[in-house]
Amino acid sequence: MATETNGGESSLVFHPMDQFIVEPLFGNGPIHWYTPTNVTLWMALAVIGVVLLLVVGTRRRAIVPSRTQSVAELAYGFIYKMVEDVAGKDAVGFFPYIMTLFMFIVFANFLGLVPTAFTTTSHFAVTVVLALAVFLTVTIVGFVKNGSKFLGLFWVSSAPLALRPILAVIELISYFVRPVSHSIRLAGNLMAGHAVIKVFAGFAAIALVSPLSVLAITAMYGLEVLVSFIQAYVFTILTCVYLKDALHPSH
Amino acid sequence: MATETTGETAGTCVGVDGSAIGMPQLCFDWWPNQIFWLLLTLVVIYFVLSRIALPRISAVLAERAGTITNDIAAAEELKQKAKEAEAAYEKALADARAEAQRIAGETKAEIQTELDAEMAKADAEIAARTAESEKAIAEIQANAMDSVKDVAKDVAKDVVAAMGGKADARTVTAAVNARMKG
Numbered sequence: 001m002a003t004e005t006n007g008g009e010s011s012l013v014f015h016p017m018d019q020f021i022v023e024p025l026f027g028n029g030p031i032h033w034y035t036p037t038n039v040t041l042w043m044a045l046a047v048i049g050v051v052l053l054l055v056v057g058t059r060r061r062a063i064v065p066s067r068t069q070s071v072a073e074l075a076y077g078f079i080y081k082m083v084e085d086v087a088g089k090d091a092v093g094f095f096p097y098i099m100t101l102f103m104f105i106v107f108a109n110f111l112g113l114v115p116t117a118f119t120t121t122s123h124f125a126v127t128v129v130l131a132l133a134v135f136l137t138v139t140i141v142g143f144v145k146n147g148s149k150f151l152g153l154f155w156v157s158s159a160p161l162a163l164r165p166i167l168a169v170i171e172l173i174s175y176f177v178r179p180v181s182h183s184i185r186l187a188g189n190l191m192a193g194h195a196v197i198k199v200f201a202g203f204a205a206i207a208l209v210s211p212l213s214v215l216a217i218t219a220m221y222g223l224e225v226l227v228s229f230i231q232a233y234v235f236t237i238l239t240c241v242y243l244k245d246a247l248h249p250s251h
Numbered sequence: 252m253a254t255e256t257t258g259e260t261a262g263t264c265v266g267v268d269g270s271a272i273g274m275p276q277l278c279f280d281w282w283p284n285q286i287f288w289l290l291l292t293l294v295v296i297y298f299v300l301s302r303i304a305l306p307r308i309s310a311v312l313a314e315r316a317g318t319i320t321n322d323i324a325a326a327e328e329l330k331q332k333a334k335e336a337e338a339a340y341e342k343a344l345a346d347a348r349a350e351a352q353r354i355a356g357e358t359k360a361e362i363q364t365e366l367d368a369e370m371a372k373a374d375a376e377i378a379a380r381t382a383e384s385e386k387a388i389a390e391i392q393a394n395a396m397d398s399v400k401d402v403a404k405d406v407a408k409d410v411v412a413a414m415g416g417k418a419d420a421r422t423v424t425a426a427v428n429a430r431m432k433g
Contacts (some may be wrong), residue, residue: 015270015271017270017271017273017274017275018269018270018271018275020271020274020275020276021264021265021271021275022275022278022281022284022285031280031281031284032283032284033283033284033286033287034284034287035284037281037284037288039281039284039285039288039289040288043288043289043291043292044292046292046296047292047295047296047299050296050299050300050304051299054299054300054303054304054305054308055299055303055304055307058304058307058308058311061307061310061311061314062311063311063314063315063318065311069311072304072308073308073311073312076305076308076309076312077312095305096297096300096301096305097297099300099305100293100296100297100300101293103296103300104292104293104296120285120289122276123275123276123281123285124276124277125276125281125282125285125286125289126285126286126289129286129289129290130289133293187276191276
C-alpha cells in the first residue's frame with residue numbers, strides 16, 4: 001500500500017490509489033461477494049468501535065456519566081436534536097436509522113485516518129449504497145405518507161403558473177441527482193484527501209524536500225480529521241433534509 | 252462477477268506490479284463484495300443501536316432529567332424551609348430583645364425604688380443627727396451661760412468684799428441677772 005521509491009531521486013514512483021485496493025484477507029484468491037477482505041476487516045473494526053462507544057461505554061448507566069458515556073450521550077443528543085430540528089418531530093422514528101448512518105460513517109472515516117488503514121467510505125460502492133438507501137427510503141416514505149401529494153414537492157405552488165412546469169423539470173432533475181451528489185461528496189472528499197497525503201508522502205523520499213513533505217502531510221492530516229467529521233455530519237444532515245421533504249413535501 | 256480476478260497480480264483492476272489500474276473505486280469486480288459487507292455492517296450496527304444502545308442512552312438521559320428535576324424541587328423546598336427557619340430565628344431574636352429590654356426596665360425601676368428608700372432613710376438619719384447635735388450645742392451654750400452667771404456672782408461678791416462692803420447675795424444675783432440680760 002505504501003508508496004514505493006526504487007532507488008534514486010529520479011525514479012520517484014507514486015501510487016496514491018494503491019491504498020484503495022480491495023484485497024482478500026487470506027491468500028490471493030479471487031474476490032467473490034462473500035470473500036473476507038480488508039473491507040470486511042475495517043467495517044468490522046467500525047462495528048467494534050460503535051459497540052465500544054455506545055454499548056460498552058454506557059454499560060454502567062451512570063447518572064453522573066464517565067467520559068466514554070458522556071461522548072456516547074453527546075453523539076446521541078447531537079443526532080437526536082438534528083433529526084428533531086431538521087426533519088421534524090414526526091421523524092424521530094427514523095432516528096435509529098440516521099444514527100446508524102452517522103455512527104458508521106464517522107467511525108469508518110476516523111478509522112481510515114489510522115496509518116496504513118483501508119478507508120471503506122472512500123469507495124463509491126459503499127457511499128452509493130448508503131445514498132441509494134436514503135433515496136429509496138425517502139421516496140417510499142414520501143409516497144406512503146403523502147400519497148400523490150408527495151408530487152407537490154416538484155410543483156412549486158408559490159411560483160408563477162407559467163414558470164411551474166420549468167421549475168418542475170428542474171426540481172425533478174435535482175431530486176434524482178441527490179443520491180449522486182450525496183454519495184460522490186462523501187467518497188470524493190475522503191479519496192482526495194487520502195490520495196493527496198500519499199502524494200506528499202511520495203515526495204518525502206527526496207531528502208531536500210522531506211521536511212516540507214512531512215509538514216504538508218501533518219497539515220493535510222489535520223484537515224482530514226476535520227473532513228472526516230464534517231462529511232459524516234453533512235451526510236447525516238442531508239439525510240434529515242431529504243427526510244423532511246418526504247414528510248412535509250409542501251414548499 | 253468477480254471470477255475473472257484470478258489473483259493479486261493479475262486482473263482488470265490491479266496491474267502485474269501490484270499497483271492499481273485507474274481508480275480502484277471504479278473497479279466493479281469489487282462492488283458485490285463491498286456492498287455485501289456494508290449491508291451486513293449496517294444491519295449489525297442498526298440492531299445493536301436500536302436494541303441495546305439507543306434505548307439505554309435514552310433511559311439514562313430520561314433518568315438524569317428526572318433526577319435533576321427532583322433535585323431542583325428538593326432544593327426549592329429546602330430553600331423555602333431555610334427561609335422559614337430564618338424568619339423563625341428573626342422572630343426569636345426580636346422576642347429575646349424585647350424580653351431583655353423589659354427585664355432591664357424592671358430592674359432599673361426596682362433599683363430606683365430601693366435607692367429612693369435608702370435616700371429617704373439616710374435623709375431622716377441625717378436630720379435626726381443634726382437635731383441631736385443642735386440640742387447638744389444648746390445644752391453646752393446653756394451650761395456656759397450658767398457658769399458665766401456663777402463666775403460673775405462670785406467675782407461681784409469678791410469685788411464687793413474687796414471694796415469693804417458686804418454683799419447681799421440676793422442683791423448681787425439680781426444685779427448680775429440684770430446685767431446679763433442687758
